[in-house]
Amino acid sequence: MKSTKSRHKSYAYKRRIDFKFVVGDHVFVKIAPMKGVMRFGTKDKLSPRFIGLFEISERVGALAYKVALPLNLAGVHNVFNISILRNYMSNLSHILNCEPLQLTQNLTYEEKPMQILGRQEDRLHNKVIKIVKVKWLNHLEEKAT
Structure with a gap:
């Protein structure tokens, strides 16, 4: 019985933090x-x-x-x-842009476009495809598509 208890203790997650x-x-x-x-x-x-x-x-x-x-x-x-x-x-060095x-x-x-960041044209054999990079309202510029 003691060996099973000690084995159960060894399986316990030792890095667990009890939050209060x-x-x-x-x-x-x-x-x-x-x-x-x-x-x-x-x-x-x-x-x-x-x-x-x-x-x-x-x-x-x-x-x-x-x-x-x-x-x-x-x-x-x-x-x-x-x-x-x-x-x-909380950390005073963190600046939160919370809208x-x-x-x-x-x-x-609802997603709304805010700004057009760039335009590009891809040329195929007989087609031209226009590509536009758009910055969305609730996203950062890095998330533009």
């Missing part, structure tokens, strides 16, 4: 991408893993916290397990 949040802490919420569902403008593997910067409003039980969600996420339940939350460590997204009921937003 305090009311007023800011956290990110982990979202799981679903196949074929567009969330926040991207599909499948390219969708963001964490969203928001939300404040913890109260502790519910040993492993659950109630998070203050904005009105556009009113359809989402506001109590999350500790495994879904990630702590936000609020106008989300629809199904948690998507």
Whole structure:
């Protein structure tokens, strides 16, 4: 019996950190991408893993916290397990350009072109294909397509 207990202890994940949040802490919420569902403008593997910067409003039980969600996420339940939350460590050197997204009921937003960054023509044997590089409203210039 003792050998099995010691074997179970050796299987335990030694780098695990037990998080404890305090009311007023800011956290990110982990979202799981679903196949074929567009969330926040991207599909499948390219969708963001964490969203928001939300404040913890109260502790519910040993492993659950109630998070203050904005009105556009009113359809989402506001109590999350500790495994879904990630702590936000504030750093004054981080400059966050946070513009609020106008989300629809199904948690998507409309893509709007902002600026044309470049034009190019590809010539085939008997065709000319025009290519335009566009900067989108809610994306950085590096994400232009």
